[in-house]
Amino acid sequence: MCNYAMIGITTSYEKYLWSVCCGLLNVSVPLLAAAQVLPNSPTLDPPFVVNRLCSVAGWLFTFLVVFSIVAVLFAAFGYLFAMGDPEKVKLANRKIIFAAVAIVVGLFAKGVPTLVASVLGTSIAPQC
Numbered sequence: 001m002c003n004y005a006m007i008g009i010t011t012s013y014e015k016y017l018w019s020v021c022c023g024l025l026n027v028s029v030p031l032l033a034a035a036q037v038l039p040n041s042p043t044l045d046p047p048f049v050v051n052r053l054c055s056v057a058g059w060l061f062t063f064l065v066v067f068s069i070v071a072v073l074f075a076a077f078g079y080l081f082a083m084g085d086p087e088k089v090k091l092a093n094r095k096i097i098f099a100a101v102a103i104v105v106g107l108f109a110k111g112v113p114t115l116v117a118s119v120l121g122t123s124i125a126p127q128c
Contacts, residue, residue: 046120054113054124064106071099 078092117124 046117046122050113050117050120050122050124053116057109057113060109061106064102064109068099068102068106071095071102075099 072095075092075095078088078095082088082092114124
């Protein structure tokens with residue numbers, strides 16, 4: 001809720017006018033930003049999109065593999081220090097499941113650029 005008295009607006013007409021001006025400003029600023037033309041902006045041709053997607057998928061795959069290795073290490077220490085406590089063993093099992101899900105999502109991420117390239121009808125870079 002806006003505190004209109006703080007900015008010196010007291011009547012309902014002033015509140016309405018202030019709200020309309022703020023609303024127009026909220027709508028016009030993104031439209032003005034969208035109207036800007038960037039110099040040397042890359043086009044969204046299919047090879048550009050596939051290469052960017054390949055780069056993002058590579059980083060995502062690397063992050064998820066590292067995450068899964070760390071999760072397996074934490075799970076191993078969880079099993080080691082569980083000492084028969086069923087709650088700690090259950091927590092270690094969940095960490096192993098998280099690691100498996102991370103590997104599966106990482107493998108899907110590696111396959112997405114190939115799928116997008118086939119849909120767009122372009123070839124994919126061999127390093128992807």
